Amino acid sequence: MATRTSSSRTGSSTKRTPARSNPANGRKKSTKPAPAAPEHDLAWPLRAVRGAWMGIGRVVGGAFRQIGSKVRPEMEDRRDGTGLFLVVVALVVASVEWWGLRDVGAYGTWVHNVVAGSIGYMGVLLPLVLLIGAFRLFRYPEQDAVNNRVGIGFAVGIAGGAGLAHAVAGVPTVSDAVEQMWAGGGILGFLLTSPLAGLISRWGALVVMVLLVFLSLMITTATPLKRIPERVQAGYRWLLGQDTETYAGPRSDHDQSYLYEEKDKKPRKPKKSLFARKDKADGVYDVDEHVTDGAYETAVIAEAEKARSMDASAAIDPSGDSARSAGTPDDGEPDVPPGVRRPTAAEKAMAKVKERVGLGEDPSAASAASGAEPVTEALDAAALNEAMAEHGATGSGPNETQVIPKAGTQLPPIPQRTEQLQLAGDVTYTLPQSDYLPAGPPSKDRSEANDAVVAALTHTMQQFKVDAQVTGFSRGPTVTRYEIELSPGTKVEKVTALSKNISYAVASSDVRILSPIPGKSAIGIEIPNADKEVVVLGDVLRSNAARKTDHPMVMGVGKDVEGGFVVANLAKMPHMLVAGATGAGKSSFVNSMITSILMRSTPDEVRMVMVDPKRVELTAYEGVPHLITPIITSPKKAAEALQWVVKEMDTRYDDLANFGFKHIDDFNKAVRAGKITPPAGSQRILRPYPYLLVIVDELADLMMVAPRDVEDSIVRITQLARAAGIHLVLATQRPSVDVVTGLIKANVPSRMAFATSSVTDSRVVLDQPGAEKLLGQGDALFLPMGASKPMRVQGAWVTESEIHRVVEHVKGQLSAVYREDVAVEAPKKQIDEDIGDDLEVLLQATELVVTTQFGSTSMLQRKLRVGFAKAGRLMDLLESRGVVGASEGSKARDVLVKPDDLPQVLAAMKGESTGSESEASPTEAALVDNAKANHEQPQQEYSSAQDYSNDVLADQEAALPEAVDYHDGGDDDGSSDAWQLTGR
Numbered sequence: 001m002a003t004r005t006s007s008s009r010t011g012s013s014t015k016r017t018p019a020r021s022n023p024a025n026g027r028k029k030s031t032k033p034a035p036a037a038p039e040h041d042l043a044w045p046l047r048a049v050r051g052a053w054m055g056i057g058r059v060v061g062g063a064f065r066q067i068g069s070k071v072r073p074e075m076e077d078r079r080d081g082t083g084l085f086l087v088v089v090a091l092v093v094a095s096v097e098w099w100g101l102r103d104v105g106a107y108g109t110w111v112h113n114v115v116a117g118s119i120g121y122m123g124v125l126l127p128l129v130l131l132i133g134a135f136r137l138f139r140y141p142e143q144d145a146v147n148n149r150v151g152i153g154f155a156v157g158i159a160g161g162a163g164l165a166h167a168v169a170g171v172p173t174v175s176d177a178v179e180q181m182w183a184g185g186g187i188l189g190f191l192l193t194s195p196l197a198g199l200i201s202r203w204g205a206l207v208v209m210v211l212l213v214f215l216s217l218m219i220t221t222a223t224p225l226k227r228i229p230e231r232v233q234a235g236y237r238w239l240l241g242q243d244t245e246t247y248a249g250p251r252s253d254h255d256q257s258y259l260y261e262e263k264d265k266k267p268r269k270p271k272k273s274l275f276a277r278k279d280k281a282d283g284v285y286d287v288d289e290h291v292t293d294g295a296y297e298t299a300v301i302a303e304a305e306k307a308r309s310m311d312a313s314a315a316i317d318p319s320g321d322s323a324r325s326a327g328t329p330d331d332g333e334p335d336v337p338p339g340v341r342r343p344t345a346a347e348k349a350m351a352k353v354k355e356r357v358g359l360g361e362d363p364s365a366a367s368a369a370s371g372a373e374p375v376t377e378a379l380d381a382a383a384l385n386e387a388m389a390e391h392g393a394t395g396s397g398p399n400e401t402q403v404i405p406k407a408g409t410q411l412p413p414i415p416q417r418t419e420q421l422q423l424a425g426d427v428t429y430t431l432p433q434s435d436y437l438p439a440g441p442p443s444k445d446r447s448e449a450n451d452a453v454v455a456a457l458t459h460t461m462q463q464f465k466v467d468a469q470v471t472g473f474s475r476g477p478t479v480t481r482y483e484i485e486l487s488p489g490t491k492v493e494k495v496t497a498l499s500k501n502i503s504y505a506v507a508s509s510d511v512r513i514l515s516p517i518p519g520k521s522a523i524g525i526e527i528p529n530a531d532k533e534v535v536v537l538g539d540v541l542r543s544n545a546a547r548k549t550d551h552p553m554v555m556g557v558g559k560d561v562e563g564g565f566v567v568a569n570l571a572k573m574p575h576m577l578v579a580g581a582t583g584a585g586k587s588s589f590v591n592s593m594i595t596s597i598l599m600r601s602t603p604d605e606v607r608m609v610m611v612d613p614k615r616v617e618l619t620a621y622e623g624v625p626h627l628i629t630p631i632i633t634s635p636k637k638a639a640e641a642l643q644w645v646v647k648e649m650d651t652r653y654d655d656l657a658n659f660g661f662k663h664i665d666d667f668n669k670a671v672r673a674g675k676i677t678p679p680a681g682s683q684r685i686l687r688p689y690p691y692l693l694v695i696v697d698e699l700a701d702l703m704m705v706a707p708r709d710v711e712d713s714i715v716r717i718t719q720l721a722r723a724a725g726i727h728l729v730l731a732t733q734r735p736s737v738d739v740v741t742g743l744i745k746a747n748v749p750s751r752m753a754f755a756t757s758s759v760t761d762s763r764v765v766l767d768q769p770g771a772e773k774l775l776g777q778g779d780a781l782f783l784p785m786g787a788s789k790p791m792r793v794q795g796a797w798v799t800e801s802e803i804h805r806v807v808e809h810v811k812g813q814l815s816a817v818y819r820e821d822v823a824v825e826a827p828k829k830q831i832d833e834d835i836g837d838d839l840e841v842l843l844q845a846t847e848l849v850v851t852t853q854f855g856s857t858s859m860l861q862r863k864l865r866v867g868f869a870k871a872g873r874l875m876d877l878l879e880s881r882g883v884v885g886a887s888e889g890s891k892a893r894d895v896l897v898k899p900d901d902l903p904q905v906l907a908a909m910k911g912e913s914t915g916s917e918s919e920a921s922p923t924e925a926a927l928v929d930n931a932k933a934n935h936e937q938p939q940q941e942y943s944s945a946q947d948y949s950n951d952v953l954a955d956q957e958a959a960l961p962e963a964v965d966y967h968d969g970g971d972d973d974g975s976s977d978a979w980q981l982t983g984r
């Protein structure tokens, strides 16, 4: 493993050469114009002029950047000098051509002679064109490709316009009065139109010039021929005020954009492709910030993928006929009426699928008639629902109509109990409102990227002479599954053997082949979408699938590859293993799960035990009334809590046995109906048992402290707890056999595998390969109990602010009442507010920093196994308490406390008085304080503070996962290989 790590690191670092293009703005740095001569080579007057020019440019550019939505291009990208030049020329031309300075002296005459002499009547438009050019240069200087395109478009337009004006003016010649030339197209118009008029008549020249102007419009607006009707329609609708967005075809059934329109109240600004940033102009939807807050977060800033996939479609056609590979007229195809778009390859494919299953109308015809893109049907949504219902999960097909009222501005409620729940006593508890979880952007059934992939797949089959057709596809949020049908006599292996060629053709290494698609005689090829979508938890919880049931243990899982919502009943799982490499999306999934429960259930229905050894993942839920005990962060206490769960299970079983029920649900029903009473003489008041959900966020940490005890408890719970209404969710980022032992695996039937770092890990989680090929960031394989094949889902995403709103609501309803007997953490002292729940880790950080006299954030990360943000926060706390000095860039901070003073500092942090300071030595004071603070720990005598600190350090080392060595910094590929076994 060590070798692999180092080689992968070398590999990745060799790939990252500084000369790479900057994907953020889609241009190579090397294509920038060569820098001007260094300033010091210029004479000082020139330097002064240049400085003044650039200064004015910056001011004018700043003003342009404030117009509408503010932008801040990188300093190194700015082209303010050129922008200012365009503005000045525009003003000069405008002063003469617009504001009548033409007759004022030599200035007016000269400017008019130059402008009208060159381009004639088009001089009137020139200031506008220059100002638009300046606008783009000031605001979007980094978009070289778009700027160049707009520039070329304008140049062609001016040429066409000049030629046109010249033709309209009667094709004057140089021998005519000069005013006649200038009222036409100037010299340019003359040069373009006169030869043409001589060759094909004046009218012919006129038509050619009109076409040239039209061409310039298409170049400027980046409109390909096939999209003209669509763009015209969009423009028409926009003019009529029917659509404030870039028109993107008819709404699909589960398009929820109107929710945004309602919610936003303030109408969205129309997007003008010329002015809008490229990503917005091309994107259909401007996703709300809070929805995407952190979703798909990545260090790589990539240009809009869409453009790349379109290029790909053009590139894969060796004949160079990209229009054909994208689905425009084939030879031998019957003609279609003018104005009607020919069906693309994908539409034909879909039509074929529908024909095959007898689904009525040909989508291509419908779409051709409307000029818009057809909607993909989920052909087997019903079958999927059925299958999922069988194993405890429910799903809805993508086209199931959402019961979401269009008017009324309200989001539909998340399903709630029919009866209003009364908690013990007279407390009435209201579940959180639906709008705490806003709706996400509308999902797409199909995009240009999909069409490009269909064309690429079809072409690959043809190239390798495999007699198979792409018969359709179903688009999910992150991947699309393309269906391939073989002609009779063609072997399945012929397609599967092409996997590398398919990867090559679609330019993606993450291609997964399913042979066959469960329940279909077709091969599925899952290919990541170039344009991923976020699946927000609110949408999943409002989906039909979730609304079918009001079971309190139902959670929003995400969306499947067909775009159908997936929700699952945790009570039917009945226990689940969630695994995946770091950063793959486990914590987000656990957050979605807990938030789902908080949204749908009262503390009377579901109680939770949360174990969070990482200390940061679940802190947001501290204090919610659903908790039965404070969030457990110590692995040792967690092991004890599991033993408590076993006891609780036994108690519940006793009750089931005594009252003659098989399942806690039946017992609860009977209690609620008053059908059972405690035995005579008993003081007990029978109450329904809530479901108990035990969430362990890092199983590996527990298995390290007490492997045998933890395994025993888990096995006992998982074997029996289902009937007792107790359910376990075990998450781990180390799905190795020492953490997920055979016994645990055998008893935890449902699995959720996020991207794993190796095929071995995938086998541990799913008993089959597959998870190693997932894309990360919420892309998962979900294997609910009883399912033979895992289903691919994109996990639901819930933002921190959404969680905060829900938690605040829940806590506002009821405060947590903890059970004393579970696992009581050490009572909290009077600690400073800014330390909050981080006291324990802050104390460790203080000890580390003071004893090593090394104030390094990365050391904290490494030794305490906390993330960068947390380590940074700890360092700030240490600075605020005078333990370390101020930050000095990348250097380690000065440590201001000597090891001898450590005990007092620790005591102060714990909020304890160090009143004995004057009488006792610091060491003695520390011993007393520590003994007081940790009364559960066996007390030990230390002869010096150094001994004490050494001991602490030894403990911390022992707590690290089996002598792991963390290599911080240089791991370019960000893979989990950063953790490396050194065998110490």
Ligand SMILES: Nc1ncnc2c1ncn2[C@@H]1O[C@H](COP(=O)(O)OP(=O)(O)OP(=O)(O)O)[C@@H](O)[C@H]1O
Binding pocket: 294, 295, 296, 297, 298, 534, 535, 580, 581, 582, 583, 584, 585, 586, 587, 588, 589, 733, 754, 776, 777, 778, 779, 794, 795, 796, 797
């Ligand atoms: N369902 C999702 N949709 C979109 N993006 C997601 C989703 N889940 C995770 N991500 C992205 O992946 C990042 C890492 O996710 P997360 O923190 O859940 O990973 P993890 O597996 O819990 O990692 P760790 O084990 O290090 O805590 C998130 O910050 C987010 O950008």
